[in-house]
Amino acid sequence: YSGQCPSNQEGECFIDTATEIIVDAVDQEPHPVNQVKCDWSYSVLDGNASGGKQNVVPPFSIKFPEESRHELTIICRDALGNEVRDVERFIVDKTPPVTEKEYKGPIFINNETHEEWINNNTQIWLSAFDQEPHISGVNQTFYRNTLVDKEFCQNQEICQSANGNGAWELWNGTPKFKNEESCHLIEFFSMDNVNKTEEINKQCAYVDLT
Numbered sequence: 001y002s003g004q005c006p007s008n009q010e011g012e013c014f015i016d017t018a019t020e021i022i023v024d025a026v027d028q029e030p031h032p033v034n035q036v037k038c039d040w041s042y043s044v045l046d047g048n049a050s051g052g053k054q055n056v057v058p059p060f061s062i063k064f065p066e067e068s069r070h071e072l073t074i075i076c077r078d079a080l081g082n083e084v085r086d087v088e089r090f091i092v093d094k095t096p097p098v099t100e101k102e103y104k105g106p107i108f109i110n111n112e113t114h115e116e117w118i119n120n121n122t123q124i125w126l127s128a129f130d131q132e133p134h135i136s137g138v139n140q141t142f143y144r145n146t147l148v149d150k151e152f153c154q155n156q157e158i159c160q161s162a163n164g165n166g167a168w169e170l171w172n173g174t175p176k177f178k179n180e181e182s183c184h185l186i187e188f189f190s191m192d193n194v195n196k197t198e199e200i201n202k203q204c205a206y207v208d209l210t
Helices: none
Strands: 013-015 021-023 037-044 050-056 060-062 069-077 083-092 098-104 107-109 116-118 123-129 138-148 182-192 201-207
Touching: 037 060, 098 182, 098 201, 123 138, 123 182
Parallel strands: 013 083, 116 201
Antiparallel strands: 021 060, 037 050, 037 069, 069 083, 098 123, 107 116, 138 182, 182 201
């Protein structure tokens, strides 16, 4: 989750469809009658979906299947009918972010084969954004570079079958440079604030220094 959780009417709590909201209710001292049961229901604020259950014995968990804004109402009561009501709002984000790569400086692209050539003065930049409709925000972007056989640089379709190795680097917002002449496999991905993770992007480029 991310944001103000539990939420109130003013705050925003971002979760995803895998997040479990754990609900517990205990009759308080000094003279609890116990036998607590709860009703819960939710409505989607920007849609028509809804759901809920009645007479549930706590503790129990709740999940939201829809990517949307949800208002959750929980009412728990003891055997004498003494009750407490809680209303919270949640924003479900199940869409991963998108990361884009950009070259700045020397670059040549063969328009027929889509082969790419760069050199040691070429800056490699990454940018990432979380996707609509419910944006929890980009948390981290990761980057990895691997030297591979030159056949993987022949086009970007072949590049997708290349296998990277080594540790992933956390992208720190500064450009990367390539100082070794070879075919380079450049991999990158991002995750958002509710841990929705983008599939790994693969792009290959020749580095020509001579």
